[in-house]
Amino acid sequence: MSKQCACKGIRRCLLCEDILNSIPLQKENENEKSELTSDIWYYCMLCGNKAYRENVSHDYHLDSSEFILINGVYVETNFISEEEENLLCQGIDQIPWVDSQSGRRKQDFGPKVNFKKKKIRIDTFQGFPAFSRFIIDRMKSVDKLADFLAVEMCNLEYVPSRGSAIDPHFDDFWLWGERLVTVNLLSHTCYTLSQKDSNVKVLVSLPRRCLCVLAADARYKWMHAIERHHVTSRRLGINIRELTEEFLENGSSWPVGNELLDKAKINFPTNSK
Known part of the structure; x- marks a missing residue:
C-alpha cells in the first residue's frame, strides 16, 4: 500500500491514520481527553508574562492573585494588514x-541542516522571497527584535482535512538563536506550551495576522506545539529564525554564519511554480 503522506515514526495525520485503518478522529479524541486531564492556563498578551486559569478579560486579571509566570512570550496583534496578508498568501x-510530517506542507528558505551531526549545507540556500522582505524590515520596529538578523524562513501550511499539527518540541539550540518569530496568516490558532513530566499547559492565542515571539523561558524551558483541534481552517505560518552566538561575529563558527547572513540578503526566485 502506497504512503500518501510524509509522516515518519510516531508522527500521524488523518491520511496515514486512514491508511492504517485507524479511526480518523483518533488523534482529535486524544487531544480532547488531554484537554480534560491537563491543567490548562491561558496566556494574557496584555499582562505580557502571566497565564491565568480563566480565559477572560485583562481587567479581570488585575484582581487575580493566581497565575503562572512565563517569561519570553510576546504577541503583537495586527502586525500586518489584510491587504498585506493577501499579497503574502498569493x-x-x-x-x-x-x-x-503531521499533515503539514512546507517551504524552506535557509540552509540544509543535519542537526544530529551538526552539519550545514549552504550551497542550496537561495535567499528569501522578495514579497516577504517587508516583514523582516517591519520586525526592526519591534523593540524586542531591533537587532534580529533573519537567516532562515520556513512557511508551514496547516489544514483540518489532513489533521495538521505539530507535537510538543524545542527548536534546535545549536544553530537557531533565542528568538523564534512567527507571523500567523489566514486563521486564528494557539500555541500550546508544556513541560516534560507536567500536566500543565499554557495556551497562547495567535490571532490572524499577528506576530509572535518565543524567547527566554518560553524558548528554553517550555516546549511549544500546535494541537490538531486548534486548526479549524487553513492556516499559514511564516517562521523566521536567527543564529546562535556561536555563528555570529566573534563566535567560533562566524565564517559559516557570515556566509549564511549574506545568503539571506538574496531574493529567492519565485517566477515559476
Missing part, C-alpha cells in the same frame, strides 16, 4: 509546497 502559493 506569493506563497506561487511557490511549490513540499509535504511535511
Whole structure:
C-alpha cells in the first residue's frame, strides 16, 4: 500500500491514520481527553508574562492573585494588514509546497541542516522571497527584535482535512538563536506550551495576522506545539529564525554564519511554480 503522506515514526495525520485503518478522529479524541486531564492556563498578551486559569478579560486579571509566570512570550496583534496578508498568501502559493510530517506542507528558505551531526549545507540556500522582505524590515520596529538578523524562513501550511499539527518540541539550540518569530496568516490558532513530566499547559492565542515571539523561558524551558483541534481552517505560518552566538561575529563558527547572513540578503526566485 502506497504512503500518501510524509509522516515518519510516531508522527500521524488523518491520511496515514486512514491508511492504517485507524479511526480518523483518533488523534482529535486524544487531544480532547488531554484537554480534560491537563491543567490548562491561558496566556494574557496584555499582562505580557502571566497565564491565568480563566480565559477572560485583562481587567479581570488585575484582581487575580493566581497565575503562572512565563517569561519570553510576546504577541503583537495586527502586525500586518489584510491587504498585506493577501499579497503574502498569493506569493506563497506561487511557490511549490513540499509535504511535511503531521499533515503539514512546507517551504524552506535557509540552509540544509543535519542537526544530529551538526552539519550545514549552504550551497542550496537561495535567499528569501522578495514579497516577504517587508516583514523582516517591519520586525526592526519591534523593540524586542531591533537587532534580529533573519537567516532562515520556513512557511508551514496547516489544514483540518489532513489533521495538521505539530507535537510538543524545542527548536534546535545549536544553530537557531533565542528568538523564534512567527507571523500567523489566514486563521486564528494557539500555541500550546508544556513541560516534560507536567500536566500543565499554557495556551497562547495567535490571532490572524499577528506576530509572535518565543524567547527566554518560553524558548528554553517550555516546549511549544500546535494541537490538531486548534486548526479549524487553513492556516499559514511564516517562521523566521536567527543564529546562535556561536555563528555570529566573534563566535567560533562566524565564517559559516557570515556566509549564511549574506545568503539571506538574496531574493529567492519565485517566477515559476
